[in-house]
Amino acid sequence: MAKQPDSPDADETPRVADILAGDRRALARAITLIESTRPDHRAAAETLLEELLPHAGGAVRIGISGAPGVGKSTFIEAFGLHLIEAGHTIAVLAVDPSSALSGGSILGDKTRMELLAKRPESFIRPSPAGQAAGGVARRTREAMLACEAAGFDIVLVETVGVGQSEAAVADMVDLFLLLIQPGGGDDLQGIKRGIMELAELVVVTKADGVLEAPARHTKADYEAALSLLRATSPHWKPRVLACSALNGDGIAEVWEAIVAHKAALTDVLADKRGAQARAWMWHELQDELMASLRADGRVAKQAAKLEEAVSDGKISPSAAAQKLLGVFLARD
């Protein structure tokens, strides 16, 4: 895995006490270790995580998504600065599977969130490069726990709203927030189907100047659309807000809605997080098991042939699956 700019070497295992004391360099090192794909790093990361876990869980966990161009960085900066003014500390993590392809990173651009990045109350971490979507989300969840152990009381997990990582992020946070811009449907905004369904909060950005009226209109459209969707939780009905990162209008209301959501979930938050953690264990187990299967040379050889036969209707998917299962489990 390519070493990241400004990321310390994963070989230096950070001290737990330093992380717990909020030492940002130690936290950065911990996350680099967590993101490493080297087996020895992985083992060290798991040991470290076991020690951090008892100190995790104290943050409000917020997932945030929106297509490129929606003003995500601008919103996060305004929102983060508002929270810092109110006495909070905030960590911003990113899940961006596309960066695994491009080698880039949604938070890699150093000019992004410049004011927020300068504040000692914030910690901004670009998404790890060079991993598949599942792997990125998995490590981001662990990075979130490390940030909590380091004392950050709000963790924002950012995605780009175009991939498969949104559901994974929704499964690791307390609240999923979707940013949209004034005018046009999701279709025009490039938001993938299914992402709106995850949103507990929809925020229309750029609600200022000439876009103020269109933003109001878009807000009403989404309120109508959301009313057609069944709420996933009996404790919370998704809300739509509008804000301007430029003049600050509505930014406080976004936080108020998050606080209201937290209050509404008070009695069930521990259960929600417990269920998320258990589901995460099974997902991870499933991913690892399928990875083991795909890494099996004999399975891979048979799978290629069987995929062709299945596509051509020469063998049923069930029969093909049975054959592959037999090959995998009949290891010697």
Place this chain on the structure above:
Amino acid sequence: MAKQPDSPDADETPRVADILAGDRRALARAITLIESTRPDHRAAAETLLEELLPHAGGAVRIGISGAPGVGKSTFIEAFGLHLIEAGHTIAVLAVDPSSALSGGSILGDKTRMELLAKRPESFIRPSPAGQAAGGVARRTREAMLACEAAGFDIVLVETVGVGQSEAAVADMVDLFLLLIQPGGGDDLQGIKRGIMELAELVVVTKADGVLEAPARHTKADYEAALSLLRATSPHWKPRVLACSALNGDGIAEVWEAIVAHKAALTDVLADKRGAQARAWMWHELQDELMASLRADGRVAKQAAKLEEAVSDGKISPSAAAQKLLGVFLARD
């Protein structure tokens, strides 16, 4: 597994030639065999399926979903009779995971679709009882292939719109149709979030009498909501129609839209079906592999302990997954 009323014994393996000749009793026997969970039946079913496969694929495959009360049976009956008048033959299958719990069946009520059931051009099959959701959908896919081999040129796969089986059904059909009733959002209709996202066609039922105006209104609402969702296919934009099973208005238009969808997909249908079959193979393999894992006594024992530790934040989900993977793969 409980024997189904009017279902022939799975022990009598039907003759392939009889199924191909359209013998309904042979087809019913084939499906009973396919649905059986007994290992020897399973083996016989797979052999049979291999022989039927070359003769499958000739039908238009339609998934149809809607909450209880939407008028699903009434719609399917009117729609089916319309298709028969137009010279088609139609098979109706059901996936209903809730019946696995209740022991009931969404198509089990003999008074449902009475007129359609009487026609020799139709074949109606209740959903199998006593299986888990994944299992039901899996066998339904195979039953669909058997119906195609028996010469039915339209296969309808019905679900109740409240469970996890809708995505599985969408993955086995050419077009997914969602029925909704006039007035109220999905919230009031009990449609689970995410199901609307699967729909290539939304049909408002009961568009007659006093409900005609509300139906028009609901149609407009869903058109607006769908315009906010990104289309999943570059070849087709979801449409909303309204119809009345009572007076027949709009029923022909539903079929016309399905024909238009089929035409739009002409060049890509084989690819879509090939991709569905391959995805199905991998899903089935994953399900079987996880079933093997869960059936492993040592894994089950550890999993119970680890789930608790994970919920309590005593171990990370990743570390727990690694432990379970180790237990499973270190078989002797």
